[in-house]
Amino acid sequence: MRHEKNISMKNGALVRLIDVHKVYHTGEMEVPAVRGVSLEIKRGEFVALMGASGSGKSTLMNILGCLDRPTSGHYLLDEADVSGLDRDQLADIRNRKIGFVFQNFNLLPRTSARENAELPLIYSAQRLSNTQLRERADRVLNSVGLGGREDHHPSQLSGGQQQRVAIARALINEPEMLLADEPTGNLDSRTSVEIMAIFQQLNERGITIVMVTHEQDIAAYARRNVIMRDGMILDDRAVSQRADATAQLKASLAAGALAKEATL
Amino acid sequence: MRIAPTFNVAYRALRRNKMRSVLTALGIIIGVGAVIAMVGIGNGAKAQVEAQIASLGQNVILIFSGSTTSSGIRTGWGGAGTLKIEDAEAIRREVPGVIGVSEEVVSTTQVAAGNQNWFTRIFGESADYFDIRQWPLADGAPFTPQDVRSANKVCVIGRTTATQIYGNENPIGQILRIKNVPFTITGVLTPKGLSPQGVDQDDIVVMPYTSAMKRVIGGTTLRNINVQIGDARQVEAAQQQIMSLLRQRHNIRAGRDDDFTVRTQQEIAEAATATSRVMTVLLGAIAGVSLLVGGIGIMNIMLVSVTERTREIGVRMAVGAHGNDILTQFLIEAVTLSSIGGVIGIICGIAASRVLSIYAHWPTLISISSIAIAFLFSAAVGIFFGFYPARKAAALDPIEALRYE
Numbered sequence: 001m002r003h004e005k006n007i008s009m010k011n012g013a014l015v016r017l018i019d020v021h022k023v024y025h026t027g028e029m030e031v032p033a034v035r036g037v038s039l040e041i042k043r044g045e046f047v048a049l050m051g052a053s054g055s056g057k058s059t060l061m062n063i064l065g066c067l068d069r070p071t072s073g074h075y076l077l078d079e080a081d082v083s084g085l086d087r088d089q090l091a092d093i094r095n096r097k098i099g100f101v102f103q104n105f106n107l108l109p110r111t112s113a114r115e116n117a118e119l120p121l122i123y124s125a126q127r128l129s130n131t132q133l134r135e136r137a138d139r140v141l142n143s144v145g146l147g148g149r150e151d152h153h154p155s156q157l158s159g160g161q162q163q164r165v166a167i168a169r170a171l172i173n174e175p176e177m178l179l180a181d182e183p184t185g186n187l188d189s190r191t192s193v194e195i196m197a198i199f200q201q202l203n204e205r206g207i208t209i210v211m212v213t214h215e216q217d218i219a220a221y222a223r224r225n226v227i228m229r230d231g232m233i234l235d236d237r238a239v240s241q242r243a244d245a246t247a248q249l250k251a252s253l254a255a256g257a258l259a260k261e262a263t264l
Numbered sequence: 265m266r267i268a269p270t271f272n273v274a275y276r277a278l279r280r281n282k283m284r285s286v287l288t289a290l291g292i293i294i295g296v297g298a299v300i301a302m303v304g305i306g307n308g309a310k311a312q313v314e315a316q317i318a319s320l321g322q323n324v325i326l327i328f329s330g331s332t333t334s335s336g337i338r339t340g341w342g343g344a345g346t347l348k349i350e351d352a353e354a355i356r357r358e359v360p361g362v363i364g365v366s367e368e369v370v371s372t373t374q375v376a377a378g379n380q381n382w383f384t385r386i387f388g389e390s391a392d393y394f395d396i397r398q399w400p401l402a403d404g405a406p407f408t409p410q411d412v413r414s415a416n417k418v419c420v421i422g423r424t425t426a427t428q429i430y431g432n433e434n435p436i437g438q439i440l441r442i443k444n445v446p447f448t449i450t451g452v453l454t455p456k457g458l459s460p461q462g463v464d465q466d467d468i469v470v471m472p473y474t475s476a477m478k479r480v481i482g483g484t485t486l487r488n489i490n491v492q493i494g495d496a497r498q499v500e501a502a503q504q505q506i507m508s509l510l511r512q513r514h515n516i517r518a519g520r521d522d523d524f525t526v527r528t529q530q531e532i533a534e535a536a537t538a539t540s541r542v543m544t545v546l547l548g549a550i551a552g553v554s555l556l557v558g559g560i561g562i563m564n565i566m567l568v569s570v571t572e573r574t575r576e577i578g579v580r581m582a583v584g585a586h587g588n589d590i591l592t593q594f595l596i597e598a599v600t601l602s603s604i605g606g607v608i609g610i611i612c613g614i615a616a617s618r619v620l621s622i623y624a625h626w627p628t629l630i631s632i633s634s635i636a637i638a639f640l641f642s643a644a645v646g647i648f649f650g651f652y653p654a655r656k657a658a659a660l661d662p663i664e665a666l667r668y669e
Contacts, residue, residue: 062663067663088587111280115276123584
């Protein structure tokens with residue numbers, strides 16, 4: 001164990017799961033959701049976590065996101081064991097190290113994009129003035145292509161734009177890891193590609209991304225696919241032919257322009 | 265730790281649901297407003313009674329003639345005729361601290377002047393009477409100790425009597441016939457209004473008690489004696505001394521009942537204000553019930569709000585909010601609602617009691633302490649009724665909350 005830990009420190013693993021189990025108790029029944037998962041994710045990886053519903057990928061995601069604790073086993077995040085921390089300590093870890101992107105965006109209704117993006121900073125240990133909050137929110141909104149829409153409410157934004165606000169919110173505290181749970185599940189295919197383009201750009205800049213998806217073509221944008229079944233890892237492989245979202249967008253733009261010319 | 269931003273969050277949340285916030289606060293506004301107005305009315309009534317008691321004079325001891333039983337018929341206080349003029353003189357002479365004594369006889373009779381007549385009350389008093397009752401003259405002069413000694417045919421009349429007999433004419437120097445005896449009016453008393461019993465105190469003729477006993481009422485005994493003590497701390501001792509002096513003068517053996525009654529103004533005031541105090545408590549309690557209902561309204565809305573915002577709570581927790589942050593947020597929302605409602609309620613309550621005193625002529629009295637208590641109470645209502653929903657929100661599991669539909 002000690003030997004392994006030393007290795008992990010040397011090779012800079014951000015996430016290390018060591019024989020993680022999660023058992024839910026429903027009444028007198030014991031339902032195992034994760035049954036012995038060991039996984040290592042290095043800094044700068046882009047992992048797609050796949051599997052059918054009931055495969056345990058959501059539970060694993062909750063554990064990775066420090067929303068849930070493993071029943072047994074260890075979770076080392078950034079070389080610190082977080083499997084035994086209490087509620088408030090986990091909340092602080094989530095605030096500092098993890099950014100969440102959800103399938104249904106989970107933005108606060110009737111609240112501007114800026115205020116939504118600021119949310120993690122409110123609960124951050126660092127004290128920022130209102131102007132600083134605003135500046136950081138505007139900067140991060142601008143970086144996901146929402147400059148000029150800072151004052152829009154979620155109801156005034158398209159699905160893709162709402163997901164960008166959610167990404168801005170996830171990025172504002174400069175987390176170690178972005179956790180995305182079916183980020184394209186509620187989006188059409190074109191907007192999905194746009195979101196994947198943002199993810200790939202963020203990943204190029206060194207941000208570690210773990211994304212749960214059940215769509216093969218979305219998983220193709222990641223660098224590595226981890227496939228789960230029955231609470232265990234079935235397959236863990238590098239993506240051989242990686243899809244490039246930015247290039248696809250450019251190509252479809254060009255095709256659109258061509259089609260336009262043809263009709264003229 | 266993170267109170268300031270949490271305040272902001274709570275404030276934004278309230279603003280997002282303006283109509284609901286206003287309606288919820290309305291419950292508290294009505295509750296606090298009702299408490300302020302009701303307690304104001306109760307206190308006003310109490311203050312009025314106290315002012316009326318104070319109009320009896322400062323540090324006054326009243327000695328009433330006792331009751332007597334004659335052929336099985338009891339006469340009631342003042343009926344026995346046990347108080348003599350000499351008793352009053354003995355009190356004036358022997359009880360320390362006495363600064364004024366007025367022998368009092370009372371009757372009602374018809375008075376007339378010119379072609380007008382009026383049925384009024386005749387008070388026979390000493391010249392000290394006006395000082396004892398702190399009842400200055402509006403016009404003219406009171407009768408003098410010399411008038412009392414000589415039983416002169418002079419009198420002072422109250423405002424009501426003056427108006428009824430003389431209308432707008434100046435009554436001073438005029439002749440008033442009382443039981444066909446002509447009395448010269450030397451002065452008119454300042455209006456005093458109604459007594460605690462609802463009697464018009466200005467419907468009165470005051471004359472020397474000697475004149476009243478000799479020329480109007482007849483008889484040789486006093487109905488009561490009014491005694492004024494200079495120092496409030498001596499009142500109780502003086503009361504004791506008067507009692508023992510009168511027992512001695514009336515030859516009452518130990519173990520036998522007094523043939524007189526001694527009451528201090530304090531005792532009378534306590535009896536009279538007890539009623540209005542009960543009224544204040546009752547009114548306040550009824551209004552308090554509406555404040556309680558307002559508080560339940562807050563709890564109800566906060567519970568709805570927690571359920572409705574379960575996902576929001578989940579998101580906040582996911583991005584790093586502690587349970588305590590959520591608890592504080594919802595508590596601040598509840599307390600903000602209740603204290604804003606409290607402030608508006610105080611303003612409404614003050615306005616309502618002003619309106620009541622202007623249009624219904626009810627005396628109202630709003631004290632700083634009742635405002636402070638109402639405000640603190642409304643804030644406390646917010647904490648009390650906000651705590652349960654807030655704790656419910658803080659105890660949510662982030663995963664469940666995020667998944668909530």
